[in-house]
Amino acid sequence: MRKIGVVGIGHVGATVAHLIVSQGLADTLVLVDKNPDKLASEVLDFRDAASLLPQHVTVTAGTTADLGDADVVISALGHIDLIQPGGDRFTELRANTPEVQQVGTDLKHAGFQGVLIVISNPVDVMTGLYQQVTGLPTQQVFGTGTYLDTARLKRALGDALNIDPRSVSGYMLGEHGASQFAAWSTVRALGQTATELAATYQLDLNQIAADARDGGFTVFAGKKYTNFAIAHAAVALAQLVLSDARQEAIVSHYDHQFNSYISTPAIIGRGGIVGDFSLALTAAEQASLKQSAAAIAEKTAAYL
Ligand SMILES: NC(=O)c1ccc[n+]([C@@H]2O[C@H](COP(=O)([O-])OP(=O)(O)OC[C@H]3O[C@@H](n4cnc5c(N)ncnc54)[C@H](O)[C@@H]3O)[C@@H](O)[C@H]2O)c1
Secondary structure (H helix, E strand, O other): OOEEEEEOOOHHHHHHHHHHHHHOOOOEEEEEOOOHHHHHHHHHHHHHOHHHOOOOOEEEEOOHHHHOOOOEEEEOOOOHHHOOOOOOHHHHHHHHHHHHHHHHHHHHHHOOOOEEEEOOOOHHHHHHHHHHHHOOOHHHEEEOOOHHHHHHHHHHHHHHHOOOHHHEEEEEEEOOOOOOEEEEEEEEEOOEEHHHHHHHHOOOHHHHHHHHHHHHHHHHHHHOOOOHHHHHHHHHHHHHHHOOOOEEEEEEEEEOOOOEEEEEEEEEEOOEEEEEOOOOOOHHHHHHHHHHHHHHHHHHHHHO
16 A cells, blocks of 8 residues: 655645656655545545546545655645745745644654655655654655756756756756755766866857746746745655665755755655765865855755
8 A cells, every 4th residue: 555645735736746646656645734624625636537547546535644655755735925026935944944843743743654745845844853853764755956957957968969857967956945956067968077068069158047046936927826846856756765766866864964844856766865975076066065064054044
């Protein structure tokens, strides 16, 4: 029996739930939201789809107390109305902090021992807060972090080269926010490094990195939320956990060097972060990662 809980069924949580149902990723899916009317409507909408699906998924409305035996819980709670176009994800910090404290405490009381995947913003801070409040091992709590921004980098570079983004490898590192950066030393496509690609195809790497970094707000500008790419990111990570894939992915996880959550790549499997490794970054990239960790700490103090 695979059981997944999704907490916060807004734009993002509803899309996460839809992907789980349509992919048949869980046997039981428990949806939790503090708005009971919206929750009941979402659950009925999914149940109306049941006879049309290729596989059975039991979808129920629940509370955090029902998630004690879940394999994976995804936190998509938040207050998207507090984000300003072109602004900073930290404007949700004050509102989301008590929500995360409450849900984390309830998960602890429910005896949750699975893997907690955090989407709620500012995601690096909210992930650390969940880990503290639940008391779960750091390996079992991680955030989507720059997994999404890395997908945006692959989209931007793929567009510039006119190739499928899956043909691009490499990472956006650091904060899921303004201080993230493209670690160009890690990027490869068409058998070439980023420096070689830039020379061969006359690419503006700074422009491509800015496109990836600002991509969330570019999407936000037209619809005032983002949902599809982040939902695919979270569900892909949940799939790595449930299938014990031991696959490399970039997520926001606990970093001893900075004593905080920040995105660098890790190995994801049944226990969450099941392996860690260091990248051979350039000195400038190492300095940028350190600056990004400092930016997370500074903004946490400034916005709380
Ligand atoms: N990490 C990323 O890359 C990424 C990408 C997109 C959105 N987000 C974040 O995801 C969050 C959700 O975005 P959205 O557009 O779906 O927001 P939304 O405002 O549409 O939905 C949030 C939902 O959470 C619910 N909620 C709030 N507090 C709750 C609690 N204590 N318990 C249960 N439910 C609770 C609300 O009732 C609402 O339905 C936001 O924080 C947003 O910034 C993160």
